[in-house]
Amino acid sequence: MFVAIDQNRPLSDQGPFDIVLHKLTGKEWRQILEDYWEKHPEVTVLDPPGAIQHLNNRQSMLQDVADLNLSDCYGRVGVPKQLVITKDPSSITHAVDRAGLTFPIVAKPLVVDGSAKSHELSLAFDQYSLSMLEPPLVLQEFVNHGGVLFKVYIVGEAIKVVRRFSLPDVDESQVLNNAGVFRFPRVSCAAASADDADLDPAVAELPPRPLLERLAKELRWRLGLRLFNIDIIRKHGIRDQYYVIDINYFPGYGKMPGYEQIFTDFLLSLMKSKYKRRSSNS
Numbered sequence: 639m640f641v642a643i644d645q646n647r648p649l650s651d652q653g654p655f656d657i658v659l660h661k662l663t664g665k666e667w668r669q670i671l672e673d674y675w676e677k678h679p680e681v682t683v684l685d686p687p688g689a690i691q692h693l694n695n696r697q698s699m700l701q702d703v704a705d706l707n708l709s710d711c712y713g714r715v716g717v718p719k720q721l722v723i724t725k726d727p728s729s730i731t732h733a734v735d736r737a738g739l740t741f742p743i744v745a746k747p748l749v750v751d752g753s754a755k756s757h758e759l760s761l762a763f764d765q766y767s768l769s770m771l772e773p774p775l776v777l778q779e780f781v782n783h784g785g786v787l788f789k790v791y792i793v794g795e796a797i798k799v800v801r802r803f804s805l806p807d808v809d810e811s812q813v814l815n816n817a818g819v820f821r822f823p824r825v826s827c828a829a830a831s832a833d834d835a836d837l838d839p840a841v842a843e844l845p846p847r848p849l850l851e852r853l854a855k856e857l858r859w860r861l862g863l864r865l866f867n868i869d870i871i872r873k874h875g876i877r878d879q880y881y882v883i884d885i886n887y888f889p890g891y892g893k894m895p896g897y898e899q900i901f902t903d904f905l906l907s908l909m910k911s912k913y914k915r916r917s918s919n920s
């Protein structure tokens with residue numbers, strides 16, 4: 639049975655729970671959940687607030703992917719060259735120069751808090767426009783990827799990949815002939831599924847399954863999360879070079895094909911392993 643939690647009442651009065659499923663952040667909620675968990679360690683919290691917090695900052699979000707530096711016979715997975723700017727827009731040009739970032743550059747708000755503003759994206763074509771950006775930001779090299787991205791949904795052990803339209807490639811002449819900052823509202827919300835589109839096969843080909851399985855397994859473990867998705871792009875023209883550009887906690891699973899079965903199986907498997915553990919301990 640599912641019971642909606644009332645945030646204004648003590649959690650202990652609303653249980654007992656087998657699983658607490660949530661997508662809330664904030665200090666207060668974190669404290670409530672951690673206090674409850676301390677008193678009821680048998681409850682499964684999906685997912686622990688400390689682990690979720692790691693994804694609320696676009697720098698720490700990709701740190702594990704960078705540390706992992708995954709490379710095997712199926713491909714390489716990295717993070718686009720990036721830089722964090724916390725203050726002073728006038729220092730951005732110098733910082734970009736020093737870090738050797740090439741244009742165009744994608745600017746993303748450093749903190750992701752679920753607001754529309756935290757998903758606003760800017761594309762800067764030249765160094766003069768950099769001072770128009772508003773820190774705190776993550777600046778990333780724009781990677782041409784054929785205008786298609788792969789959304790890799792993870793639900794416990796299950797993985798499902800879909801194609802989505804993304805920002806189109808930018809060629810050198812566009813970089814030379816464009817100036818200023820181009821602002822985009824939430825790109826992925828506007829992006830349609832590209833699963834049935836008539837695409838260049840080299841662009842449409844899904845990342846190899848074994849590579850995604852390794853990546854998902856490692857990130858599940860390193861992030862300590864079971865419910866998330868990963869935005870992956872493949873460098874246009876380089877078949878085995880992949881970049882992770884975004885990781886989202888508890889994304890809209892409604893857009894994942896077959897989510898009803900996958901989600902139900904996941905919850906049941908958690909319960910099964912819990913009862914198995916209990917009966918072997920007694």
Ligand SMILES: O=P(O)(O)O[C@H]1[C@H](O)[C@@H](OP(=O)(O)O)[C@H](OP(=O)(O)O)[C@@H](OP(=O)(O)O)[C@H]1O
Nearest residue numbers: 750751752753826827869884886889890891893
């Ligand atoms: O970051 P928060 O605000 O918690 O919101 C999430 C993520 O942003 C998701 O990905 P992204 O960051 O890539 O936009 C988005 O999924 P999609 O990109 O699959 O749409 C979800 O959309 P909904 O399905 O609308 O909930 C949304 O709930």
Ligand SMILES: Nc1ncnc2c1ncn2[C@@H]1O[C@H](COP(=O)(O)OP(=O)(O)O)[C@@H](O)[C@H]1O
Nearest residue numbers: 718757778779780781804805825826869883884
């Ligand atoms: N480094 C990049 N190179 C190319 N395109 C990018 C890059 N970063 C983001 N994008 C594009 O911008 C979109 C939004 O960026 P993303 O990091 O996923 O933020 P959000 O959390 O708002 O979805 C992506 O879905 C992709 O289309």
Ligand SMILES: [Mg+2]
Nearest residue numbers: 826869884885
């Ligand atoms: Mg995204």
Ligand SMILES: [Mg+2]
Nearest residue numbers: 750884885886
């Ligand atoms: Mg995101």
